[in-house]
Amino acid sequence: MSVIVAKTAGFCWGVRRAVDSVVTEIKKGEGPFRVYGPLVHNPQVIEALKDRGVGMSSEPWDESGGTLFLRTHGVTVEERERLNELPLKLKDLTCPRVGRALGIAGKMSRKGYDVIIFGDPGHHEVKAILSSAGSSGMVVASVADAKRLPDLKNPFLLSQTTQNCEEFSEILDILKKRWPGIESSNTICDSTARRQTELRELLGRVDAVVVVGGSNSANTRRLASIAGETGLPVFRIERHDELDAGLLKPYRRVLLSAGASTPGWSIRKVRERLLEIQGESTGAGWIRNVFRNLIFSGVHIPFIALVIALAQGETLGGTGWGAAGLAAGLLLWSFTNFTAVLECRRVTMTSQKRQEFIRAHERVMLLLAGFSFLGSVTLSFHLGTAWLLWTAVATLFCFLYALPLLKKSQFFDLLRAIPGSREIMFTLAWSFLVCILPAVSLAGLDFSLKLLIWPVSLAFLFFSRSLFLDLVDLQGDALLGMDTLPLHLGAIRCRKILLSSASxxxxxxxxAVLMGKFPPCALGFVAAPVLLIWAYIHLENESFPSELSVRVISDGSLLIAGLIPYLLCSL
Structure with missing residues (x-):
């Protein structure tokens, strides 16, 4: 099975704008936060917002204080008048495309036109447009409805923003036969039009279609309907765990599309599940699952630290690098698993398959963290008092950083609130434990410019790797409250930082090589940042890349940073 992912799938501009606005308001802290009705028609987005303290209120008339968000679909004129009188802060998140339709309906009604609205009568957006049109407004839901319209003196046609483009044109043609001079405005959102156009273009290349979105999402329902017109089997789902492997295995080429309110992480999970089904159909699924579980559990971390330490030993000289690298790697593995488990406990929603893996195997992850910590401590006793002391200091810092995840602590909450604090902490931990500490405490090297080359290079590389991961899941991090650097500085600025850091x-x-500090074989380290830069540029043009692939690339960059120079220098 091959999976084609529609490039237009996922959040449209209006939904993205609304979600970003809610996240921004949450950071301001002017709560309590509520949405008048559902912000968007997607249960996962609603649940993620609820997890961050944003409730839903269909009857806010007796409420006071806090912030009330108006849904993206708009509100009726009567509702807006009542809402403006409430003693709370209103944040209007009506999609500008919907706002345009509301404005046109009101304007044409005041000019004396009979406003015909093509849309779903029960949809919030259609109710809002109908309210703006006043007594001259009427709704048609189909071609049949359009044919049954009464005699009108001055008809004007517009549409719900998520309607079927071809059906709108068909209705307009029918009305022109009856009223040749009819005026109209195609208010279907350009994002909706592009989504439907792309879907129609791709349908001829596949055997089946999977459409992801809320069960009450109008544009998702429209996509499924368009796909069904071709006679292809259509699987409409909300979540990845709704996919039926038995039904999908017979199909060789599957198209994956999604509605305008479907979050990117949901689409990525569906794609991951389709790839798993692909593996099951070829008999190689168990290999992929085992490999994925090993990567998600972090068993490769000690090996990465080991080869980086060995490569450093080849270029700097001295002894004890292997044992030091393994001890550092076990300690870092323990820290990584421990903090990952605590972070997953903070949220009820998960945007990553890795988070689901951690949640499902929490005890195993904590056991691995405990055993790897004991292994590191055992090695530390053999590496000397200085190493054991610094291991204790590093453990204390890790615990203090993780303390807010265990209990409220005003001081350490401020520490975690520092933008990019997680990336900075792990960057410093890797550079110090894998590079500086072994060189000074075991290899007996003097603290010099030459000694700093490896930790500085690793710091830039690890920081680049962290930004790489955060940029890929920026949308999920924002909704679920993960405090990453791209959320504070923005995606565009962090892309520049990523490329600059890798460079x-x-x-x-x-x-270092040109100055004679390192032998030429040390240039093998350069393959790591080159891989990250290439991968990021490539993934920018790929719709919803596989989470496993992203993990393999990001952690693989650390692996080859040590493995290639070690092998070259050992020859």
């Missing part, structure tokens, strides 16, 4: 690794390593 800095190349500059440091090349300069």
């Amino acid at each position: 800095a690794v190349v500059l440091v390593q090349v300069s």
Whole structure:
């Protein structure tokens, strides 16, 4: 089975704008936060917002204080008048495309036109448009409805923003036969039009279609309807765990599309599940599952630290690098698993398959963290008092950083609130434990410019790797309250930081070789940032990349940073 993902799938501009606005208001802290009705027609988005303290209120008339968000579908004129009188802060998140339709309906009604609205009569948006049109407004839901319209003196046609483009044109043609001079405005959102156009273009290349979105989402229902017109089997789902492997296995080419209110992480999970089904149909599914579980559990972390330490030993000289690298790797593995489990406990929604894996195997993850910590401590006793002391210091810092995840602590809450604090903490931990500490405490090297080349290079590389992961799941991090650097600085700025940080690794390593500080074989380290830069540029053009692939690339960059120079220098 091959999976084609529609590039237009997922959040439209209006939904993204609304979600970003809610997240921004949450950070301001002017709660309590409520939405008048559902913000969007997607239960996962609603649940994620609820997890962040944003409730839903269909009857806010007796409420006071806090912030009330108006849904993206708009509100009626009567509702808006009542809402404006409430003693609370109103934040209007009506989609600008919907707002345009509301404005046109009101304007044409005042000019004396009979406003015909093509849409679903029970939909919030259609109710809002009908309210703006006043007594001259009427709704048609189909071609049949359009044919049954009464005699009108001055008809004007517009549409719900998520309607079927071809059906709108068909209705307009029918009305023109009856009223040749009819005026109209195609108020179907351009995002909806592009989504439907792309779907129609791709249908000829596949055997089946999977459409992801809320069960009450009008545009999702429209996509499924368009796909069904071709006679292809259509699987309409809300979540990845609704996919039926038995029904999908016979199909070789599957198209994956999604509604305008479907979050990116949901689409990515569906794609991951389709790839798993693909593996099951070829008999290689168990291999992929085992490999995925190993990556998600972090068993490769000690090996990565080991090869980086060994490569450093080849370029700097001295002894004890292998044992030091393994001890550092076990400690870092323990820290990573421990904090990952605590972070997953903070949220009820998960945006990543790795989070689901951690939640399903929490005891195993904590056992691995405990055993790896004991292994690190055992090795530390053999590495000397200085190493054991610094292991204790690193453990204390990790615990203090994780303390807010265990209990409320005003001081340490501020520590975690620092933008990018997680990336910075793990970057410093890797550079210190894997590079600086072994060089000073075991290899007996003097603290010099030459000694700093490896930790500085690794710091830039690890920081680049962290940004790479955060940028891929930016939408999920924002909704679920993960405090990452891209959420504070923005995606565009962090892309520049990522490319600059990765380029800095190349500059440091090349300069070290040209200055005679390192042998030429050390340039093997450069392959790691080059991989990250290439992967990021490539993934920017890919719709909803596989989470497993992203993990393999990001952690693989750390692996080859040590493995390639070690092998080259050992020859």
